[in-house]
Amino acid sequence: MTSAEQVPTSRTSRRGARPTMRDVADQVGLSIKSVSRVLNGEAGVSREKAEQVVSIARELGFRRNDLARSLRRLDRTETIGVVVEHPATRFFDGLIRGINEVAGKHGALVLTATTHGVGTEHDVVTALSSRRVDGLIIAPSGTDQSYLRAERAADLPLVFVDQPPRGITADTVLSDNAGGGRLATQHLINHGHRRIGVVGSAAGKYTVRRRLTGYRDALAAAGVDGKDLIRLDCGDPAEAEAAAAELLQLPQPATALFALNSKCTIGVIRALQSAGLEQRIAVVGFDDFETADLLRPAITVITQEIEAIGRKAATQVFRRIEGSDAPLRTSQSKTHLVARGSGEIPGPCA
C-alpha cells in the first residue's frame, strides 16, 4: 500500500504471450470494461472510443480469450462436440455436414474428435466434457456409455446417433436399420432369390443386429430359411471377401448376397470378381458409396438419410441447450433402396 512505483512488465512482450483486453485498454486509455463492451458489440461506448478500441485491438492482434470468457459466463462455450470413430466415411461426412448446418445458425463451433486409435471413446468424451462443450453428439464405438452418468446428472445435452447408448438413457437419432434390412432382402426375394447370404461386421453391434432382424423378418414373411447363410464379425474388406467366398462354395451356394455395411460390400464385390461371378450373383449393400454406380454391374444399395440425421441430432442438442426438458426422445429416419443393377440380377425362382 505504499506509493512505491509499480513497474509492471509488459505482458505482451513475453514469448507466446497474447494481448489481453487489459493491453488494449492501456493503449487506448480506457477501462477494461469499455474494451469488453466494444469487443462484444454492447452499447454504451462512444463511437470515437469504440473505433479506437477496434483499431488497436486489430493492431495488437487481440483475440478474446474464450477460456476466460466461458469460465466467467458459467460454461457457455458456444461449442458442441461430435465424437465419431472415424471421420472419413460417407456416414460421418453427411452427419457432420448436417450438424454444421444447424450449429452455424446457432453461432456454435462444431469440434469433432475421433475415437479411432489411441484414445478410447471414454477418454475422448471426458476430455470434451472437461473442456466444457455445451453439448455432445456421439456415435458410440464402445459398448458401454454408463461413464456418462456424470454428464447426464449435470444436464449436459447428449444426443446419440447411429446406435443408442448402453448403460444410460439419452436422446437418440437412428436409422430404420431393420426396415433397410427388410427392403434389401425383400428386393432380392422379389428377384427370384431364396438363398440369400449375409456378410456383416461385429455380431454384437446394434446396427448389425437390427439389419439382420430386417433380413430375418423378410425371409420369414416369404417362408424362406436362411440360417446357415450368415457370416458376421468381418472387420475389414478382406474378411468380408473370405466370408463371401465361403457362402458361394456351400453345397447349396448363395445366389445373392446382402452386405451389412460398405466395407463388407467392397469385400463381397472382390470375392465375386475373383470368382468371375459378378454378373451372376446379386448384391445389395447397406450404405451408399461414391463409386457404386461406376462398377459393373453398378451396385444396388440401401441408403440412409444421413444429413437429416445430423440435422435432427444438432437440433435436439440445441433444444436441450436452450433448456428444454421434454422427455427423452428416440427418432428414426427412413432408409431407401437405390436399384442400380447388382441387386436386380435374377435368381433361380425369377
Place this chain on the structure above:
Amino acid sequence: MTSAEQVPTSRTSRRGARPTMRDVADQVGLSIKSVSRVLNGEAGVSREKAEQVVSIARELGFRRNDLARSLRRLDRTETIGVVVEHPATRFFDGLIRGINEVAGKHGALVLTATTHGVGTEHDVVTALSSRRVDGLIIAPSGTDQSYLRAERAADLPLVFVDQPPRGITADTVLSDNAGGGRLATQHLINHGHRRIGVVGSAAGKYTVRRRLTGYRDALAAAGVDGKDLIRLDCGDPAEAEAAAAELLQLPQPATALFALNSKCTIGVIRALQSAGLEQRIAVVGFDDFETADLLRPAITVITQEIEAIGRKAATQVFRRIEGSDAPLRTSQSKTHLVARGSGEIPGPCA
C-alpha cells in the same frame, strides 16, 4: 470476519451446475488444494485422504474444469486444432490418423473443425485460436492466410499441410505434387501416348498448379505439345465428366487422360463409360480411392504418403509447442504410382 454462520447454497444443486473441487473438498473435509493435488496425481497427500477424494469425486461426477485449469496455467490446453475443408476424403482421413497417432503420444486431444459450408476458414481458425488451442494444423481452403498474423506474432505453433499459406510464412508439409504429375505423365508417354488430356479442379489452387507443372515438364522432356488438352476448374465429378467428354471429341482427341484429383477421376471414368471407351483410353488419377481396384479396368493412381504427412505435421507442431525456434521448414513427401490397369492401356505410339 464475524462469526456469523455463513450458509453457502449448495452449488451442485443448481440445474446444469457441475461439481467443482470446492464441492469435493467440502465433502471430504479437506482444502481445495489437496483435492487438486489428488486429482492431478501430485504427491503429498496421504493415501487415505487421497482415496476419499477419488471416491467422492467419482460419486459427485466431478470433471475437472479445464477452462479454469488452462486459464491459470497460461494457455496450455493440451489441445491441438485441425482445420480442413471436408473430413470425408481419403486425404483427410489419413491425415487425421497420422496426427492422432503423434498427438496421442503427447497426451493432447485433437479437435477437427470443418470449413465446408457456413463458417469460412478465417472464422473457424479464429474460433480455435480464441479457445486457445496449443497449436494448429491447417489445410488451407481460403486463398489468403494473412489473417493469421496475430497468431504468428504470438508464436502460436502453426503448420500448413497440402498447400502452403499465402500472406504469411509458416512451417509447411507438402507432397511432391509436381513429381506426381511427372510420374503420371511419363507413365502415359511410356505406354505410347502423345495426346494426354488433363482434367482438374480450380486453376488457381496450389496443388493443381504443381501437378500441372509436372505434367508440362514430362511433356517437354518428351518433346510433346499439350497446350489445348487442359481442362481445369471442374469442381465436381459432373463438370469433370463434361470436360473429359470434350477432350475425347476434339479433332485430334486425347488418347489418355490425367485427372488431377479423385473427384475428377470419377468424372473422367463416367465420361469414358458413357462413351464405351474405358478399355481404349488410358487413365491415371491423382490420389487413391477405396474402390479403385474394383473398377474395370482398375484405376492406376498417384498416391501420397498421407499418414506420414499427418505425422510430420503433428511432430512439427509439438516441437514448436515445446519451444523450438528452429527456422521455418517446408518438407515434402514423396508420391508414388500404383499401376492397376487403366494407366497401361497402350497408346498409338506404343
Place this chain on the structure above:
DNA sequence: GTGAAAGCGCTAACAA
C-alpha cells in the same frame, strides 16, 4: 458514457 470491484474454478507460490 464509463469504471471499480468481485469472482468464475483452477493452479503457482509459498507458508506452516
Place this chain on the structure above:
DNA sequence: TTGTTAGCGCTTTCAC
C-alpha cells in the same frame, strides 16, 4: 502432509 493467498482474463454487478 496440508493449507492460504493471489491471480489467470474475462463478465457481472453496481456505482458514478
